[in-house]
Amino acid sequence: MDTKSSYRGSKAAPLIILPGLMCDSRMFAELLSAFPEAQVIDGFYAGCDRIEAMANYVLARMPARVSLLGHSMGARIALEVMRKAPDRVERLALVDTGVHGPKPGERDARYALRDLGREQGMAALVANWLPPMMGFAGLRNEPLMDSLYAMAVSAGLATFEAQIEALLNRPSVDALLPTIACPTVAMVGRQDQWSPVVQHEAIVAAIPGAQLRIVEGAGHMMPAEAPQVFNQLVGEWLAIAPTP
Structure with missing residues (x-):
């Protein structure tokens, strides 16, 4: 499938992409090349420290009706957008994420990274955080690692601290999920x-x-680790007829 021609030929609503923790449009460089009409909501959510506020930030910046794709934390924000304005989401993609509440030990692990950043700086924080996010091939891809490292460092410690607070205080979606009726x-x-x-x-x-959809050989940063397969899957999702 030619993803560019497929998207241009489809009647899908505009593709809006919500990045995850310490991520921005650099995470989706290959996707934006394949789908140039797509838009990433950049700006690290303006320092918001709650998922609900991040969703409001997104709603103020997206078109009236969208194809909404969220990666990692961005998928949790996408679900909050669904809760607040389901009529504005034509279709939904949830990528490398979860719908559970905070797990035992999660708060301590996130705060340990925060404290490392406070003591040694963002370079040390990201050097500890990024490798476990990657699949085996991604870890050996030096240009990719350098790009993702630079992206996460540029987010800054204040952004990291705000975003982990948002994740640790994330709202429950248990009642929301069964109500989602759009192609997901x-x-x-x-x-x-x-x-x-x-x-x-x-x-x-x-x-x-x-x-x-499972992408072989990729880790948590799958959109950047396996962009050709990811773009193919996005194109197929955009081609699904919307719910009447």
């Missing part, structure tokens, strides 16, 4: 250790009609 897909890298396949199986089990 959950995508995940097979080697994603942070948001494993089983979490995406739970997502598709909870959302009526949702579909699961």
Whole structure:
């Protein structure tokens, strides 16, 4: 499938992309090349420290009706957008994410990274945070690692602190998921250790009609690790007829 011609020929609503923790449009460089009409909501959510406020930031910057794709934390924001304005979302893609509440030990682990950043700076924080996010091939891709490292460092410690507070205080979506009626897909890298396949199986089990797509050989940063496969999946999702 030619993803560019497929998207241009489709009648899908505009593609809006919500980045995850410490991520921006650099995470989606290959996707933006394949889908030049797409828009990433950049700006690290203006320092918001709650998912609900991040969703409001997105709603103020997106078109009236969209194809909404969220990666990692961005998928949790996308779900909050669905809660606040379901009529504005034509279709939904949840990528390398989860729908559970904070896990035991999660707060301590996030605060340990925060404290490392306070003591040694963002370079040390990202050097500890990024490698476990990657699949085996991604770890060996030096230009990719350098790009993602620079992106995360540029987010800054204040952004990291605000975003982990948002994640630690994330709202429950248990009641929301069964009400989602638009075409929904959950995508995940097979080697994603942070948001494993089983979490995406739970997502598709909870959302009526949702579909699961697994990308072999990729980790949590799958959109950048396996861009050709990811772009193909996005094109297929955009080609699904919208719910009447």
